[in-house]
Amino acid sequence: MSIATLSATPPPPSSRAARRTGRLFALTGAFVGVVYGYDTGSISGALVFLSRDFHLTEVEKGLVNSILVCGSIVGALIGGKLADALGRKAAMLIVAGSYAVFVALSALAPNVVVLDLVRFLLGVAIGISIVAAPLYVAESTPARIRGASVAAYQVATVAGIVITYFVNWGLSGGGHWRWMLGLSALPAALVLIPLLRLPDTPRWYVLKGRTERAVEVMAMTDPDVDPRAEVAAVSAALAEESGGSARSLLRKPYARAAFFVVGLGFFCQITGINAVTYYSPQIFEEMGFTGDGQNFLLPSFVQLASLAATVLAILVIDRLGRRVVLLCGIGTMVMMLAVLTAVFGTGELSGATTWIGFGAILLFTAAFNFGFGSLIWVYASEAFPAQLRSTGASVMLTADLVANLLIAQFFPSLMAWAGAARTFAGLAALALAALVFASATAPETKGRQLEEIQGYWRNGGRWPVAPEPREVSPGPLSPTGPAGCAERGA
Template sequence: MASGTRATRLVLLASVTAAVGGLLFGYDTGVISSSLIFIKREFGLDALEQGMIASALAVGAILGAVGAGPLADRFGRKPAVLAASGVFAIGGVFAALSPNAASLIAARVVIGVSVGAASVLVPLFIAEIAPPAIRGRLVTLNQLMITIGILVSYLIGYLLSEIEGWRWMFAFAVIPAALLAAGMSVLPETPRWLIAHDRMDRARTELARLRTGEDVDRAVEEEIAAIRDTKAQGRVGWRQVTGRSVRPALLVGLGIQFLAQLTGVNAVIYYAPTILTNAGLGASAAILATVGVGVINVVMTVVGMSLIDRSGRRPLLLWGLGFMIPALIVLGFVLATGTLSGFGLVLAIVGLLAYIAAVAVSVDTIVFVIPAEIYPLRVRGKAMGITLVMNWSMNFVISLSFLPVLQSIGPRPTFWIFAALCLVMWLFVRFVVPETKGRSLEEIEHGLRRD
């Protein structure tokens, strides 16, 4: 793209609108944290059954991630996001009306389908419309909205905790689902998808709407030429997605998702109130403390967004992981002492907040950005689907096993294992993950390809 060319307001509007899918992702991920305390009481659940309800979302998300990529490649990014918004609404109503644990698990699977689809589609949509100079910040709008969705779920949970209104917590998701559908219905399709399907006139029109600045016409033609060049180098299907040409990118994408889940963040997001009630807080106080977790999550995500296109992806990941390790060590040590009060309780909450802050500014800010940047155009939807299947598969393992493992071996070994896995991810980022800051998607593709 020519220097001086920048995004129009339409790019910003489209990115914010698509990122409402991230808000829904965050809300439906975080709502189980506040609601599980009351669901456990109403249905009389043990630790494994609680894990099944929490992890059911990940099962659906695996299905959604698998299906979203091919649908987006065939029908377009925009129609796929619209379909996901409808599933969000259906799942929220289904969960709110669940008469027993089995039906709630089924509803969580349905919700998970839309969450998995959103985790693929939103970063993909934003990355394909954004200019390189601000692509990182725009794609991390998705993560910001995820954290806002989690915070909103905590606030709704706190407000409804006095009446134990967990059903209303689930039903609330219908509102942002409707907003997402309304907003996406008036947005353009991504020019890269249009070019991939030989709709050149419309692609040129849409790209011209998305770019402004000096000599914008020439810049648009240069960008189209670069996209067509990568398109012309061949289509990669499911059987070829692990081939030599895309294997380096796939290693980076899958590796980041695999290791990010093993750092324990979703265990904390899902079970923060449960952890704090086990440490001695009442239900309402634990949910209120978790609201603080949500606030820190949002604030530090904004910090991460401001840094990602300045410091780059790799330095931010390395610094964040470096802070996560001591926070987890402290958290495991303090929680191992049993019921907390006074200084011990304060230290546990500080450790929890420090961990969330480090995760938000680094791992969670970047985990969806890099995969959206590194895959070839023709396989981008499919490869993002496979990548997010890894994310949600590990999410399922962690969310299902966390409470039983915590009860079996205790807080200290559990959180120290997470700390050790943070070190493993630090080494992976240091020696395997490339820097993508400031490079076009086509430049990144050329750099990673093995011919």
């Protein structure tokens, strides 16, 4: 059924009720983000104790982490198609239900083989959620709060990591790794309740030709727009987006944009942020901090600083500019990794040296979330036209997860084989390469319209220069009229 043949728009609910529904979408997505963050970070504490129970080697420790990332790659590859075929809401229900089941099974695992299998399946759910949750939030919240809602999902993910470290600290005294892994099963199950009550997004209903239902949901969630006109705009945008393919990213004019986005995604993870997320208790032990309680409490403060840095980035990104925020974040990462190399290179760590190392870890993690963590999705969404935007984001995410896989698998082995000083020196070199890459390729897009940004990539990575206005004599055939303007614009 076309928009033109729709019956009269149904009477919208009150503005207060519509705003409440829009916020419920955002809060539900954010809650899924908290669970995702918790499940990502919970292994950092559990690994210390399950390694003792299962007698794991360094390679097996890496596999416990990397198997989750392998699943995430699979989930990310199928997440978009799943969300399109079954719906954004159905994908979110699959994610929440899978979280609850696989988290509980991981806590009950009798051996490392079963644990790895369950964590792979949990990784698939995480990969789907990385694609589906931001999509669900962005497409179902009013434009007035859409940016804040998507940002809230990112903040919620970091908040989930913060929570997991405090939980790990509280449970570390008894070595309760099964509880560390399994506690998020209950909130994951509870999030199914609001999800079952909510509709799917208007954009998905239009995608499936259910325009009348799309109008109803638009009226239900956004009191600031004419629902029929907005659904018509969504239909036009979807028609524009057809035809995008990964092969298009390899051809001009967007090959340069694809190179930038893929490189940014790879450097985002290969510089070692998830080495801290997955292995921070071991890093602090290597640094000279003694006692499981201390090793678990210190990462909690590191993640609190990361949460503050993420919020700060959201507040200043449109004032300072994308490029400035990104380069400041990466530059600080380089300096902190150099400090860590020096700290571990001193040999025996004690006293002030250990606290200098702690401060470097804290600032490194905060700098990542201020720069890479806050900017990567912004650049991915701005670099491509509508028909390539989701494809470009998927390619970037794949590069990000492949680098994450390398860090998760090989970091503990590198620490054991090369030593902490050389390992962090290698990460510092990679971060320096990331700084050079970003300096050479990242444009400043603050205040630019999407069409202008696409013009930058079409122009070989340079902002098009507007032609100088021409002096013309007035007359009936003067090019200062509409035809002249069109000629100059071309």
